[in-house]
Amino acid sequence: MRQSQLFTKTRREAPADEVSKNAQLLIRAGYIHKEMAGVYAYLPLGLLVVEKIKQIVREEMNAIASQELIMTALQRKELWERTDRWNDEIVDVWFKSELKAGGEVGFGWSHEEPIGEMLKGHLTSYKDLPISVYQFQTKLRNEMRAKSGIMRGREFVMKDMYSFAADEASHLAYYEATKPAYMNVFKRVGVGDDTFITFAAGGAFTKFSHEFQTVCEAGEDVVYVNRAKGIAINEEVLNEETLASLGVTKDELEMLKTAEVGNIFNFGQQKAEDLGLTYKNEAGDSVAPFMGSYGIGVTRLMGVLVEKFADEKGIIWPASVAPFMVHLVGLNLEDEVIRDWVDGVYQNLRARGVSVLYDDRDLRPGEKFADSDLMGMPYRVVASRKGKEAGTFEVVTRATGAVRHLTEDELYNDFDADPDT
């Protein structure tokens, strides 16, 4: 895309009331707009990143045979009353409103209840199981505080998945299969090595749930990690009993600040029983399926990527989620010969399937470079009169600052060879 056509502008300063680094940078670079605390709109570049993360998550969830659907924001009071989760003293993040036609509605902060209710129309026999469904839902949560930018919002995008199984063995097998699927997501967005499958508080049915915690100074969690043993424990369950059951001692553990980018929860049969969801087993008896729920915070993950990879100049996107692979910075474009030549390079890169943001604006080189650093595409390619005369392009890798000078052929070959482009 031509940057002259992009309506968003960069800015030197973030809004004074914005205290989080991720939102400061994303606002300054024109990726998001702050509607109110914890509520952000995603402008064209931001939406591209969200969609790229969603697509990676989608591919990994499809790979474990889950089926995408989309539930509703509006929630029926009576449905949530059955599980006593309409109660504001039990769930303190509801937004609720009055229906003009009479009665109250809520706004979806979670979706176990409607998913379970919907499934009653489709699950009858053990032959229908296993079932796994997921959605990318805009969750609405009436949070008291929202000071972490897009890492904790009142409105945010979450992938939530729900599995249903006829017996404990297939249920646990699915639960285990989600772990590598989740780790694939985190690897693909560039935080695999820094993300730990972490023991966290369980529920009625299991001692532990599992969280996916990514090392991040701006995170709200603290985990204790033993990298050699591959063990991570959320501080909320760090006690003698946990340590003993996992075979570690506290002094073997490293304390880390982390952000929870995913979690998986094993409900056993309890949740389906609460929801009144049953199926007929082979003997013809009505029994509750085993159920799991599995979340990934899509917009939170985007915030974590900004927090982890940014430097003092701006954002640094992993190639897999960058809005564009190449930021083509054209200089001396007031010279028509140069402009035609850079326009041609832009077209040639695109013809090779490389996604390119082309800075064709009438601005000083310093401003263009500053914007390019702030916006964070993986590669900056500078095309200038000097370069044309020398027959080379300056190619800067944003993450490392490494500078190469490539001929036009080398440039095209370089991006042809990159599987990420």
Added chain:
Amino acid sequence: MRQSQLFTKTRREAPADEVSKNAQLLIRAGYIHKEMAGVYAYLPLGLLVVEKIKQIVREEMNAIASQELIMTALQRKELWERTDRWNDEIVDVWFKSELKAGGEVGFGWSHEEPIGEMLKGHLTSYKDLPISVYQFQTKLRNEMRAKSGIMRGREFVMKDMYSFAADEASHLAYYEATKPAYMNVFKRVGVGDDTFITFAAGGAFTKFSHEFQTVCEAGEDVVYVNRAKGIAINEEVLNEETLASLGVTKDELEMLKTAEVGNIFNFGQQKAEDLGLTYKNEAGDSVAPFMGSYGIGVTRLMGVLVEKFADEKGIIWPASVAPFMVHLVGLNLEDEVIRDWVDGVYQNLRARGVSVLYDDRDLRPGEKFADSDLMGMPYRVVASRKGKEAGTFEVVTRATGAVRHLTEDELYNDFDADPDT
């Protein structure tokens, strides 16, 4: 996809409280789930249709240089108070709630106000114009009645676009350019010939707005059409003055029941003035841009397609939005030889890029055919023992009922040749 893996089931009867044909059929076929009146979840097949319609709209909006973004559901009271549209006596479809942190929030039923406010951070000079932005937003509207299935919901997906121009000429040129872009959308989903650009009530700035009205018995509107002259008038503005200004008489007009699938509205400079949105013109003066807004009801359009094309057996999807192009109905699959052979046909079709729903379930042929008719894929391909022996497949075109018998090669060639597959 293998139908044995699809968790949704068809059903003979729609819920007793569902009075609209579109929702009855979509529920029976497993496309949607009714959460409450006017609020529907989109199950895997339904989501595929929604996404196909969105992609068609996206391509046509991108083609007129609009940029996709996504605003928020949560709305700031103070922003809407400035234009007096927070007032429930002026806007009667608000859902509102209390923020735990103090104050009220609304839920987005429209987005002119936040779009205008957001643009203040990016629009400074006449050089920044024109700008056009759009989103696919889940709109929340507190409708008193909701009895038209997905054609009028309390929660629905809308494409809303907003244009901003420095002068009236470029503004009107963009307004006019949206008409063929909109008609392209309606042609591509199969209702081009039945959709009329219709004169409707304007506002402070213009005598008329324009609606895109599709002939549909279940629609809520009435328009008067002269097909020869290419004129259509919403009954709300059908009066002597309108007739005279358009050069038609009432007896030249045909009355039609229609559904409004899109509308475009010219605000002149009034709306931007109301929103306090300005830019600096060449003389350095602060002036309000000309503004237009342009909607397409994505889920309503899906409902209209069901209403218009369904027959007594079920849904008939246009190829451009069908969840799958081919419904491959396998019979005699209990015979392993037949099953292996049909499995191979399924793989061969998919390898050619044809999207296939493969009914590999253990059901009687009559049940499979009834489901296939109800679900409405454009082509049914029957693969059976008898067909294998004869060396042919029965291929039924859902819309016409036309039956062909094709050899395996002919089958593959047939779908290779179809640009829609």
